[in-house]
Amino acid sequence: MIQLSILKITQYGPWTLTLGSDREHELQMLQASLYKEIHKLFSEKNCMVFLNRADEFFVVSNGLNLDDHIQIQKSLEKSFDVGLTASIGYGDSPFEANLKAHEGKQNNVILDKEHDVFGSVYSESDSQVSMMHLDVDDLASTRKTNSPYEISAIIFELYSKMSKFFLEKKSLTFFMGGDNFMVVANEDAKKSVQDFIIMIKDNDKITLNCGIGNASNGRGAAKLATKSLDTIRQIRDSGKEKPEVYELSC
Numbered sequence: 099m100i101q102l103s104i105l106k107i108t109q110y111g112p113w114t115l116t117l118g119s120d121r122e123h124e125l126q127m128l129q130a131s132l133y134k135e136i137h138k139l140f141s142e143k144n145c146m147v148f149l150n151r152a153d154e155f156f157v158v159s160n161g162l163n164l165d166d167h168i169q170i171q172k173s174l175e176k177s178f179d180v181g182l183t184a185s186i187g188y189g190d191s192p193f194e195a196n197l198k199a200h201e202g203k204q205n206n207v208i209l210d211k212e213h214d215v216f217g218s219v220y221s222e223s224d225s226q227v228s229m230m231h232l233d234v235d236d237l238a239s240t241r242k243t244n245s246p247y248e249i250s251a252i253i254f255e256l257y258s259k260m261s262k263f264f265l266e267k268k269s270l271t272f273f274m275g276g277d278n279f280m281v282v283a284n285e286d287a288k289k290s291v292q293d294f295i296i297m298i299k300d301n302d303k304i305t306l307n308c309g310i311g312n313a314s315n316g317r318g319a320a321k322l323a324t325k326s327l328d329t330i331r332q333i334r335d336s337g338k339e340k341p342e343v344y345e346l347s348c
């Protein structure tokens with residue numbers, strides 16, 4: 099079971115207009131500060147935060163109860179002019195958890211009115227998170243023939259394909275920067291990642307490596323996914339034939 103908390107800035111659209119037209123730089127600074135603070139508060143509680151279109155935050159929040167969310171909301175209220183709503187949902191797949199969180203907010207299922215927390219919290223202990231860390235093999239060589247902006251175009255096209263492919267498996271893909279992607283995954287996504295790698299190699303001539311991590315919370319799963327990815331690199335760099343997918347659990 100996976101639990102997701104979606105944090106969204108309250109009334110952001112109308113609020114941005116109050117800043118006048120000379121606002122874009124202010125909004126970018128605010129979004130960056132929010133991302134930093136949200137990452138800090140949730141990773142301290144073993145969660146993993148993902149940026150969704152820069153003004154919304156997806157948190158793999160397995161293990162966090164309502165009170166934990168209220169404490170974080172209180173802290174954010176103190177630090178920022180804008181408020182955030184937190185909608186919590188859980189499900190068998192990451193996509194299902196995202197739907198449940200969304201519905202909790204849409205249907206006004208209030209968990210804490212004062213601090214804008216909605217949805218429902220998972221209370222059983224069978225918490226299980228799978229994360230996949232995908233990365234382009236040897237992006238450095240691409241830099242020899244492509245300019246920085248052209249590389250971005252290649253990476254964003256890859257992101258688009260990855261997000262579509264794994265959404266069909268009910269899993270959620272996030273761009274982490276550079277040539278790095280993380281997929282909050284279910285069994286179906288994990289089973290099909292090799293097919294995705296082959297498809298991208300055949301169609302786009304891009305080689306991907308994928309580290310998979312399984313743990314009871316988001317941060318733990320991300321750590322193991324990255325450790326798996328680094329293991330693939332170590333095998334490759336030792337001169338042996340590398341696997342394209344490597345999995346670790348705890």
Ligand SMILES: Nc1nc2c(ncn2[C@@H]2O[C@H](COP(=O)(O)OP(=O)(O)OP(=O)(O)O)[C@@H](O)[C@H]2O)c(=O)[nH]1
Pocket residue numbers: 233234235236237238239274275276277278324331
């Ligand atoms: N978000 C994130 N970015 C990373 C990580 N490691 C590297 N990067 C970024 O990704 C870029 C590409 O680095 P690498 O993937 O190590 O370079 P590479 O040439 O593709 O090397 P290999 O992946 O080992 O084949 C770097 O410039 C960093 O910006 C990571 O663990 N997480």
Ligand SMILES: [Mg+2]
Pocket residue numbers: 233234235236237277
């Ligand atoms: Mg790489």
